[in-house]
Amino acid sequence: MSASLLVPLPVVLPLMCAGLSIVLARNQWVQRLLSVLTLSGVVGVAAVLLYRADTYGPQVVQLGGWAAPAGITLIADRLSALLLLVSALVLLSVLLYAIGQGVTEGRRTTLAVFHPCYLVLAAGISMAFLTGDLFNLFVAFEVMLVSSYVLITLEGGKAQVRAGMTYIVVSLLASVLFVTAIGLVYATTGTVNLADAAVRLQEAPAGVRLLLGFMLLVVFGVKAAIFPLFSWLPDSYPTAPSPVTAVFAGLLTKVGVYAILRTQTLLFPDAERIQQVLLVLAVLTMVVGILGALVQDDLERLLSFTIVSHIGYMLFGLGLFSVAGLAGAVLYTVHHIVVQTTLFLVAGLIERREGTSSLALSGGLAKSAPLLAALYLLPALSLAGIPPLSGFLAKLGLLQAGLAEGGALALTATSAAVLTSLLTLYAVGRAWSDIFWGPVAEVTADPNPYDTLTIGTKTTPVLMTAVAAFAVVGGLTITVIAGPLYALCARAAADLLDPSVYVGAVLG
């Protein structure tokens, strides 16, 4: 199959099936089957795209046949195809988990909106990874965010509305800033095509470039939840049902990270000041995020703060701006998507069984549910970076890159990364001792027995457990294939540092 057929598929397929899913809303099983088949298809296409991008170079499509600067470009290079594959796998696993948990069809609503929204979310995420056009990136973000607004407020209770409000207002404000930045980029260069803008921005005055670089950093920084723009995340994520939280935690912030990686390396490759600021922000994000996690009582909030903290590692890799640093950042992104999603899925299992995710109210799970304990422990240790799990390998890559870089700022960031790693171990260890050790706590009654989310059942459904176990195995697989994977990340990083590959592929 030609690239022109393959590249748009991860966007078009879920979008069309979302429409079909609304039409078929009366039959739950057809809807479920349709969503599973669609996302399996996206996984297949993403795998082919990754193979082709790695073997034959970036796969480019000019939509509608309009040549590059005028039309919209879709491009799958190594970085975007890799992230596309990982996110498609995560989307598929979480969908199966959600079906197992039974949050996909509301008891009180007649219209089953979960499946269409989930598919639109998948389309938005795919488009954000594949687009080669700044304004199209904005549209992708909006497609992704609007469906996430619906998913986060699906239950419509007090907590969801309060959290959803914060989430939507902050995201919308970031979107408006994004439009502002696009307007300024267009006024400066006369194009919104990323490859074209990369060429023309070199002729722009240095001050203007610095301003645009910082504006885009702020815009994507809100989406990626970097310091000091992260406070919306721990407030809003934990209120959604756990599969929704899991997919948000794994993917939405990483789309922001991807956008930062893409724009900073492609549009502003020589902006040393931004790189220094990135290192400072990385240190602050890592340390402040993990300090927030230490005092939390709710497992899902604790994990939400670790998301913020570990976004700092990816910024650290980008701030180094070397092949080793960027390769570490890409590997870390892959590892973090898998591990963070797994942890939220396990947190959902714990809540399902115990009726609460509060550390103070639970205990003794290691005795009563040893499988659950193992499922929590492996990704938690991986998050903290214990060898030989994937977190250790990703962190090792970053730390080596930091030490190789030298310089006061890079060394400070390296030590902050080690410190954060230790504090992460403390945070997840505290959750371990509170939830899994100690006297067996009584099951908390479901506070909202009539909503779709059934908790406190003392049971762990087979499908949910199987998906969580699959995700844990996925995390372990990263360790097994670490060699080839790191080599792929290094090739992707080399592409990032040489914008001419990307520009040449798009402009021909």
Next chain:
Amino acid sequence: MTGNLTLALVVGVLYGVGTYLLLQRTLIRVVIGLALISHGANLLLLMAGGPSGLAPFSSEAGPGESAGAASMPGLSGTADPLPQAMVLTAIVITFGVSAFLLALAYRSWQLTGADEVQDDVEDAAVARRRRLVPEAADDLEDDEVDEDDTVEETGWTGEAESGPDLAQAPQ
């Protein structure tokens, strides 16, 4: 590229007023503030398309003034269509999200009886360090049972419902 002072001032005022409204606690002001800021952003995008008054489709006059028009050979003398298309897209998106936000603000009023941004309960709980005291943990549990999160409309009950002391359970 020539600037337009009036438009620039309008954009600045819209951003300023919008930011002021966003910082209020009342939800409806936040929504209006967001609408104003997005209008400002749309105007800014329009300004990026160069001066107004050029022919929309074809023209025999000289090349257009904006950076975009100058870059595309077919566009000489005509107004740059790209920013206008982008503004339209942005307007539609903001429109949809604003409608959703209004619905959510109404839902919030239905549930809490207050048109105000609610404090985060878990933050307040962490601030009080209640988990260190065993009785407090029991309180937390009681709250959770009390607050059954019904969908009844409470109506306006004044200040008593809002504020950090509101006994909401972590969800």
